[in-house]
Structures are given as C-alpha cells and as structure tokens.
Amino acid sequence: MDKFGFTILKARHINYDANDKSVAEYICEHEPTFRVCIECGCCTATCTTGNFTSLSLREINILIKRGELARVNENLKKCMLCGKCTLVCPRGVNTRNVITLAREALKNKFKDAV
C-alpha cells in the first residue's frame, strides 16, 4: 500500500556551520593552489570521465570547500587521474594533486572511500 500522510522535509541549505571543512583545510595545507580556483569549469569541460559520468572537478572543488562531502566521495572515485584538468587550469591549480589529497582525507570518513 502506498504511504500517505505527511513527511518532514530536510532543509536544502548548505549547513555551512555544521559541515565538515577539514578536508578543505587538509588540501589547502598540502596543495595551497587549491585556494585560487575561480570555478571557470575548464577542468570539467576537458575531463574525459566527466563527459560520460557526473564527475565534475569544478563542482567537487566547491563542495569540498562547503563541506558537502558525501557527494564528493560519491563522485571522486570516478577520476582516472589522467591530469588533463591540470593542463588546462588557467589559475595553475594542481588539480590532480587536489584529487589525490581529497581521496586521502576522505579515507577515514567514508567506508567506501577509494
């Protein structure tokens, strides 16, 4: 039988104060270029994986900074570490290292982290 009745919706806000920003801090510490991303999307546009899956490095960058880590963990696995994103980045972000560091930091946060 279908469920009727009411449900309580979770707020859609990015709960910035409650979210875990430690991954962002960890990356900034080891790869300071992470800070200078301007969200231009050049990395995503050139990403081979991103053309077929929902991996978007630009999105991952901002989600890490906002502490929305579940979504990051889900998508980061898809990266093949080819480094094309690093080649095109106009700000000189070492995007490939950002991914490696993010994976490291996510290891002890998610059971299914890679």
Add this chain to the structure above:
Amino acid sequence: MGRRVVVIGAGAAGMEAAGQLAKAGCSVTLVEKEEETGGNVRNWYHLFPDHRDSKEVISYLDSRVAHKNLTLITGTTVEDMEQDHGQFILKTGDGMALEADAVVVSTGFDLFRSERKEEYGYGIYDNVISSADLEKMFRKGEVLRHDGEIPRRIGLVHCVGSRDEKVGNPYCSKLCCVTAVKQAMELKKKLNTARVFCFYMDMRMGGALYEELYRESQEKYGINYIRGKVSEVSENFDNRLVVKVEDTLAGRPLKMELDMLVLMAGMEMSESGARLARAAGLKTGENKFFAIADHHFGSNKSELNGIFYAGTCTMPMNITETISHARAAVADVLDYLNTLSG
C-alpha cells in the same frame, strides 16, 4: 626655445601627451615605429560604449599633434637611452641621437598573439579569428567565413591571453569583456539571423556605460551568455568548429558547433616597450608592463627622474583612460622641468 621632451610612441597616449607638451611651450619630438600614427586605435572600427567610429578619435589625435613646437618622426624606433648630466640621449634605429630634458614613454600594448593559446586553434582552423580580425571585417563591411559563407552561429571567447597562467598572463586585460559585448551586438546588427554566444568566466563591466551595454546586448540583441572557460576547440568533417566548455551554471559539460569563433585577445606589454625597458634599464612589473613608481600618486612616474609613462605601456586601459593618463603625465613632466635649473 623651451625644454626638450622626447615622446616615444605615437598612439593615443603619445599623441595626446606630445600635443599638450607642445602647447605648453616645450620643444617636442614624437617618435613612432610605424609609418603611420594612431597606434592600436587604427585597428578598431567602432568603439565602445557609444559605437563611435575610431576614425573620429584618430582625427582628434591628429589635430593634437599638429603644432609648430612638435616634430614627428615616423618609421623608426628608440633603440637606446642614456643619461648624461641630467640630459637624455636617445638613439634611434636609423642612427639619430635625440637630446632631451625629459622623456615620455608611451609605447602602448600589443594584442596577445592568439596562436599561443594553441588549444583554441587560431592559425590552425580557418574560422577561428581574433577580435582584431573581426574589426577588420567590420571595417570592410562583410563578415564571412573562410569559405565565403555567412556564419549563422558565432561564438566569442573571453579571456584569451588574460587571467591565464598557462600563457604567463595572470592579470585581467579589463577591456575584452566589453569588447565582446560590443562585437556581439555588431554581429547581430550585421547578421540579423545569426545566433551569438559569449563564453565568459566573469563579466567585468566596470567602465562607464559597460553594464548598460551588457544589458542592451541581452534585451535588444538576444546575445547568449554561457559561463565557463572554453577548454578546447576542434573542427568536424563539415568544417565547423566544435567548442568544449562547462556550462558552470547548469553544472554540465556543454558541446556546441559553431560556424565562426572570435577570440577576445588580451593586452600585453608591447614588444617594442619590452626592448626599450631592457635597453634603458627601466623596471617592469609582474605583469611585464612598465612598473610605475606608486599606485596612487605616481602612475606616470618611473623609478628614474625625468622618465615618465603615459597610457597602456603601464597597464591595460581604454581610450578615455589612456588620454587622461597622458594628460596627467604632462602635468608631471612640466613639474619636473620646472625643477631643473637654468
């Protein structure tokens, strides 16, 4: 006879400064490397924000330099500059030695050579052109693909050679955004049925009437703006261009076929300016333009007494700013000349 001033470069800044100095009673020599004066303004057709024909600016500048105290030397460069007892001696490419009490450097800018951004295909694909190439087409009165067809879908790429560490230019050229808006509108005026797309990272509409122009381009001309930096361009079997970009606002990679792509080339320190900097030992800054003495009070001063800067040899500027900067340089030069004894 007044004090002698040599002005290097007869673009907007040099012509304005030289004209004003002549009017103030200085004996001015204006040196220009090209055969014609006017500099980069000559390569433009209509100007933002009011669509004025650049020829009007040229004739204004010509009227400034038509003065009895002013000698114009074209077709030669200043190769070296020395200082001897407060006097400058400038050696030109054709062997002249010009003496001066003060020097105004107004060597301007070069447009970024778009070939250097190889992934955009300038010089590789026939229908990838630069903003300056498009101006030439406007001046000629026809905008056509290389095969003579009328383009139906045209893309404009912002920040080519600006805000890009990969080509060594981390700074914003400031004027390419509004140039794109202006050119997009002109394309729509010329080719009514064409669809025009601007690919941008940020719309930097900081100048007088720029924001209004941007709005007009959407409202009246239906220009489409897509937020994302183009990563690469290729060509398909039909000789059409394929652009890859992320539509960062939709959050998805986007692929688009276009008949023509226009690259908004940024502004760089001119090659002749860089050569002069090396020869005369003038400091250049991080962005490779001449380094000004102070960002608030000394934007016309070099670190050397008696050598002054005017216009885009110090940073990207529009024509209005260039002319104002040149006038300010004149105030500094006259001030300096007054301090010289005798």
